[in-house]
Amino acid sequence: MSSRRSRSSRQPGPSRITDDQINDLVSKLQQLLPEIHDMRSKKVSSARVLQETCNYIRNLHKEVDDLSERLSGLLETTDASQAAIIRNLLMQ
Amino acid sequence: MASTLISNPVANSSDRARESSKKKKKRRSQSARDQSANTTQSRIAIPWKSEAQQQAYSSKLLQAIRQVRLGSSAPAAPRRRGGAVREAADRVLAAAAKGRTRWSRAILTNRLKIKFMKNRRQRVAVTASSRLKKPRVSILRLKCKNLSTVQRKARVLGRLVPGCRKQSLPVVLEEVTDYIPALEMQIRAMAALAELLSGSASGSSSVSQLGASRPSFS
Numbered sequence: 001m002s003s004r005r006s007r008s009s010r011q012p013g014p015s016r017i018t019d020d021q022i023n024d025l026v027s028k029l030q031q032l033l034p035e036i037h038d039m040r041s042k043k044v045s046s047a048r049v050l051q052e053t054c055n056y057i058r059n060l061h062k063e064v065d066d067l068s069e070r071l072s073g074l075l076e077t078t079d080a081s082q083a084a085i086i087r088n089l090l091m092q
Numbered sequence: 093m094a095s096t097l098i099s100n101p102v103a104n105s106s107d108r109a110r111e112s113s114k115k116k117k118k119r120r121s122q123s124a125r126d127q128s129a130n131t132t133q134s135r136i137a138i139p140w141k142s143e144a145q146q147q148a149y150s151s152k153l154l155q156a157i158r159q160v161r162l163g164s165s166a167p168a169a170p171r172r173r174g175g176a177v178r179e180a181a182d183r184v185l186a187a188a189a190k191g192r193t194r195w196s197r198a199i200l201t202n203r204l205k206i207k208f209m210k211n212r213r214q215r216v217a218v219t220a221s222s223r224l225k226k227p228r229v230s231i232l233r234l235k236c237k238n239l240s241t242v243q244r245k246a247r248v249l250g251r252l253v254p255g256c257r258k259q260s261l262p263v264v265l266e267e268v269t270d271y272i273p274a275l276e277m278q279i280r281a282m283a284a285l286a287e288l289l290s291g292s293a294s295g296s297s298s299v300s301q302l303g304a305s306r307p308s309f310s
Contacts, residue, residue: 029269029272064278
């Protein structure tokens with residue numbers, strides 16, 4: 001694919017990506033993370049933010065998998081009529 | 093739902109077919125304009141934290157999961173059924189994103205590719221040999237120390253988010269900024285649904301717990 005040209009400051013995209021833009025995006029991402037956001041330290045490096053993001057996404061994926069397992073197990077035992085009742089409850 | 097996906101033409105690899113399968117035909121032209129314009133206006137953030145969004149997702153998720161249950165008559169290993177639920181949940185989540193983000197389009201596109209893998213096995217084998225060099229190059233770049241730490245971690249992050257494996261750093265950051273709230277909403281909705289189903293005997297009392305549960309991470 002593209003060589004290291006894309007890694008330099010010259011981007012083939014529609015606009016030139018500056019470091020400030022990247023820092024801005026990283027700070028926005030930082031606010032999403034539960035751990036770092038609580039710490040509210042301004043000196044958190046971008047690498048640390050990205051690392052925490054990776055861990056957080058892995059955690060979220062694992063949660064989704066666990067919940068999927070649980071739901072699939074629950075759906076076996078739940079009757080079809082009960083599922084309709086639950087859907088009505090959700091619609092309210 | 094599966095039948096409508098198959099009836100769509102295979103050659104149409106764009107994501108507009110998936111949009112119509114979700115009965116959102118009015119979004120077709122809009123997503124086409126968004127892709128060509130690629131301005132910040134097209135990226136109107138979907139309020140993943142809103143209760144309305146979660147309610148809509150929950151109802152659609154329940155429909156999709158019920159279809160999964162009815163589809164698998166012969167119970168396979170429990171892991172596969174959990175995977176089927178996961179795929180249905182991801183698909184409904186991607187549909188809720190309305191195709192504005194790369195990860196949602198990638199999820200919907202991958203589902204269709206897997207469905208048609210059987211028919212296209214021969215074609216895939218021919219192209220696979222010509223693509224052998226490409227993953228090797230990308231793996232080398234990942235381990236190359238000329239990349240800065242931030243770039244390396246962004247590559248790892250890009251692998252975690254669907255559809256962002258070879259995107260540049262700002263694109264990956266943008267996608268992740270949308271992907272994380274979506275995942276959180278998915279977890280909230282599925283957890284509430286699980287609570288509701290597990291306590292279905294006293295279902296009326298569990299309704300108040302909708303939206304109040306939030307998983308905590310250590």
